[in-house]
Amino acid sequence: MHRPARPSRRDHATGARRRASLASLAAAALVATGLVAPAASATTPAAPTPVPGPEVVVDHESFPYESPRSDVRSPLRALADTSVHALHVVLLDPGWADGTGKPSGGWITDAQATALTDEVHDYWVDQSDGAVSTTVASLTRFRYPGARCATVDDILDIWNRAGASRYGTNWIESETAGPAQREHFVVLAPYRGSDLGETTCAGTLGLGSVPPTASTSHGGIVFGLYGGRTAAQLSDGAHTLAHELGHNLGLQHAGTVWCDSNRPDPNLTRFPSDCYNYAYVDSYDVMGTALAPNVGVPALSSPGRTRLGVHKDHLTSPGYGTRTVRLSPLGSATGTQAISVVDPVSRSRYYVEFRQSSAPWPGHAVDLTSQGLPLRFGDGVRVVRLAPADSADAFKNEQVLLPQGTPSGRTSFLPAGRSFTTATGALTLTASAVGTGAAPVADVRVVVRSAPPVTLTASKSTQTYRSSSVATLRATLGAVDGTIPAGTITFKEGTTRLGAVKVPTSGTSAGKVSLALPRTLGAGKHSFKAVFTPADPNVALRTVSGATSVTVSPARSTVALSVSPTRVSTGTSAKATVKVSVAGVTNPTGNTSVYVGSTRIKTVKLTAAHRGTFTVSLPRYATTGTRSVKAVYAGSSANVARATSAVVRLTVV
Numbered sequence: 001m002h003r004p005a006r007p008s009r010r011d012h013a014t015g016a017r018r019r020a021s022l023a024s025l026a027a028a029a030l031v032a033t034g035l036v037a038p039a040a041s042a043t044t045p046a047a048p049t050p051v052p053g054p055e056v057v058v059d060h061e062s063f064p065y066e067s068p069r070s071d072v073r074s075p076l077r078a079l080a081d082t083s084v085h086a087l088h089v090v091l092l093d094p095g096w097a098d099g100t101g102k103p104s105g106g107w108i109t110d111a112q113a114t115a116l117t118d119e120v121h122d123y124w125v126d127q128s129d130g131a132v133s134t135t136v137a138s139l140t141r142f143r144y145p146g147a148r149c150a151t152v153d154d155i156l157d158i159w160n161r162a163g164a165s166r167y168g169t170n171w172i173e174s175e176t177a178g179p180a181q182r183e184h185f186v187v188l189a190p191y192r193g194s195d196l197g198e199t200t201c202a203g204t205l206g207l208g209s210v211p212p213t214a215s216t217s218h219g220g221i222v223f224g225l226y227g228g229r230t231a232a233q234l235s236d237g238a239h240t241l242a243h244e245l246g247h248n249l250g251l252q253h254a255g256t257v258w259c260d261s262n263r264p265d266p267n268l269t270r271f272p273s274d275c276y277n278y279a280y281v282d283s284y285d286v287m288g289t290a291l292a293p294n295v296g297v298p299a300l301s302s303p304g305r306t307r308l309g310v311h312k313d314h315l316t317s318p319g320y321g322t323r324t325v326r327l328s329p330l331g332s333a334t335g336t337q338a339i340s341v342v343d344p345v346s347r348s349r350y351y352v353e354f355r356q357s358s359a360p361w362p363g364h365a366v367d368l369t370s371q372g373l374p375l376r377f378g379d380g381v382r383v384v385r386l387a388p389a390d391s392a393d394a395f396k397n398e399q400v401l402l403p404q405g406t407p408s409g410r411t412s413f414l415p416a417g418r419s420f421t422t423a424t425g426a427l428t429l430t431a432s433a434v435g436t437g438a439a440p441v442a443d444v445r446v447v448v449r450s451a452p453p454v455t456l457t458a459s460k461s462t463q464t465y466r467s468s469s470v471a472t473l474r475a476t477l478g479a480v481d482g483t484i485p486a487g488t489i490t491f492k493e494g495t496t497r498l499g500a501v502k503v504p505t506s507g508t509s510a511g512k513v514s515l516a517l518p519r520t521l522g523a524g525k526h527s528f529k530a531v532f533t534p535a536d537p538n539v540a541l542r543t544v545s546g547a548t549s550v551t552v553s554p555a556r557s558t559v560a561l562s563v564s565p566t567r568v569s570t571g572t573s574a575k576a577t578v579k580v581s582v583a584g585v586t587n588p589t590g591n592t593s594v595y596v597g598s599t600r601i602k603t604v605k606l607t608a609a610h611r612g613t614f615t616v617s618l619p620r621y622a623t624t625g626t627r628s629v630k631a632v633y634a635g636s637s638a639n640v641a642r643a644t645s646a647v648v649r650l651t652v653v
Ligand SMILES: [Zn+2]
Pocket: 014, 015, 016, 017, 243, 247, 253
């Protein structure tokens, strides 16, 4: 558990922060494994080849280092009262030279390092409402000529050597040594050259350990690039260090999902085939990527704050109904900062926040569509989710932004007037007003619909065609939160509508409706469902019962036969009179035949005009004897049963 497991499959880790240059993003989409070293000259990235899930990321591999002295061996509840995180900062002198041959040692002054840690301190105090503050417990220099940082193993080696005096030789492999709770061992290395990290460390800006749970008490290890020959190389370090400390606290990356179709809310347990996870690509979050130098440290997202338990002014939706919530930009000093709403059907939680690039910790508006990525980041109302624990395509609690709109006009936020509805349809979020300017607010209309259950039974499982004794379908609409929503229940067989009944919402029959099946229902097995349609589509969802079946048996028929006379002389004819009766049918139809012995004498096709009866003359017989006469009614379609009369004896003398 405490081993710094060597990352496999891929040689850089979650916790790694790399400059996600557009070139590297595009290249990452094309390269399944290995470091993607963005070439400085790659100004025209190839169109990304969509690869589902984590393959489209710059860095994401799990790096489960957990200091043996950190939380695992001491319950969080038993912590001391301090919430100050101790940073042991080591300034690495790797002996690198820049393009002019000037060695890097001394590029980072103590004052610069202090300015960095001060900014990161201010950042985390602000974002955590004081729950996470930092202090520099030590600031030392470590000379390691020829240090390399191209791979995670290289960086582990730097950590191991730089921390030997503090934690002992080979502490990185030790079961007992390493940073304690709220202790962070931070190695800062200068940039090698004049670029901003695209060649130094093969593009890795930072690396940090990620414990399996989020907590403000975790410690960890951090590597970051900071300082060099340009001002940007100094200013950019705050984002890197703030980000890696976020990893040390247990936060995963903030990214964006995107679907080829108009699907706004994909299944995060297993992504649909047309959806991709652009993990780490969110320019409005500290746990996202930096898409440009020197754009400041963006605020920590609402789900990130919630996971750390440091969310103030966060409103959890109180359940069903429609309400409008006014949001201040995330990171504001006052006002409701975010809301979270649970979809009552899927039980998934959605975080809603208003982001403004004018906030103290600004996001970075950027349109990546011209660079070959289908993402546009800008100020506005954002809908964010966390990947579930069983996700096959994202890390547990990996944060994803849900972009909105059609593929060609998609944005990472809801502009004023645009709505987002969850996959179940139970939750709709509308940015009803989005302000700009000095003190903007956004109004978000939240509609949470209930999904009242419908049950369906039948009073009996069989009935007979045309019989007046029919089965009755009984539907019951269940209450949600003690309320039965208004609406109608439609009884259906397949797409055939049998009838619709308004649902009583109060009284002893509240929620109960019934429908007698028609007598004319044809013979056979019928399967019915009851469909609830709400009177107000903002109150409840359309819901459907399970199926209930009723089997209709054919109507019973009888055939009466009389022969007159029943005793005739040879050469003389008798008459046979047939009367067909069908229960529930006044004038039965269908073929009826008269037989003498096995010889069919005549078939009459009964019509309504026959009124069920007819008379035929039997043959004249030349020989004496007794003959058997019978009548057979063939029935009518499948709905009326066949019947045979009793045999009548005709005696010829
Ligand atoms: Zn990272």
